[in-house]
Amino acid sequence: MSDVSTNALARGDEDDFEHRDPDNHDLEPAPGGKTALARTGAWARRAPLLPALIFMIIATQLPFVATIVISMMRWNAYYPDDVGFAGFDNFVTVFTNVNTRKAIWVTILLTLIVVIISLLLGLGIALLLDRKFKGRGIVRTLMITPFLIVPVAAALLWKHALFNPEYGLFNGFLKMVLGDDAPQPDWITNNPLLAVAVSLIWQWTPFMMLILLAGLQSRPMDVVEAARIDGASNWQIFKHMTLPHLRPYIELSTLLGAIYIVQNFDAVFTITSGGLGTANLPYLIYQTFYQAHDYGQASAAGVIVVLGTIIIATAALRTVLSLFKEEN
Incomplete structure (x- = not known):
């Protein structure tokens, strides 16, 4: 060399x-x-x-770009000769319309009710399923089945099998307990928004439970056992150790649940058909497009819903990234 x-x-x-x-x-x-x-x-x-x-x-992306273009057009199928560029007039009409403001309020209220109650129930069920007992795997599987049901089928189940005033299980249970003179309320007519919310809570509680159960199972159990040995009560462990550890999981489940519930259409359409003050933004878009045939205003409302969903999704992604960073 x-x-x-x-x-x-x-x-x-x-x-x-x-x-x-x-x-x-x-x-x-x-x-x-x-x-x-x-x-x-x-x-x-x-x-x-x-x-x-x-x-x-x-x-x-191409359909969304087409929706943005249509949202800036004056286009109603009832007036085929009056089609042209409208600028932001459709957006102004959407925000100033009384029905739109009601739909926005219903969407916010329905989302808050479903997310908060589903989160609390999911947390309680996750705490129970985190304990060791016989048949825990079977119980976990049964608990997630509502989330696996098709949304339309779940809404039909609640509307006809449970809420129906003539042959529904709720009124049948009242008769069984109180006798033939038991009241037979029309659940949907008396409480329309609550009826929609209950069906959504039943379906989305398992989703919250799964995320929170994953968070519970990632706890450092050696620290929990050390706290128990030092004399900490179950409430003190839950308040000072479990809840701080679950914070990112709670944020994630809240944001993801809000994304899906804001876009919910199946339950409103199936249970109440948007009547009795339950029309949310997705149902309003459906009415504007398929009944009023105002494609411009329907597209403008759709763009607003998409932008709102993107904002929530961005917050959700940031929560996921922070969760991964903490785990790493």
């Missing part, structure tokens, strides 16, 4: 040693080689994802 090195240096051939160390190991590739190799590897990894990316753009 020393003879070869001496001959190479004697010829002044420094290129052979530009990227080598004394032990004959490459220090770096030839100029330009590293960049080309990195670009090739990056494209080789990304190329299989391109068809999925193109499909997602076509399936999601």
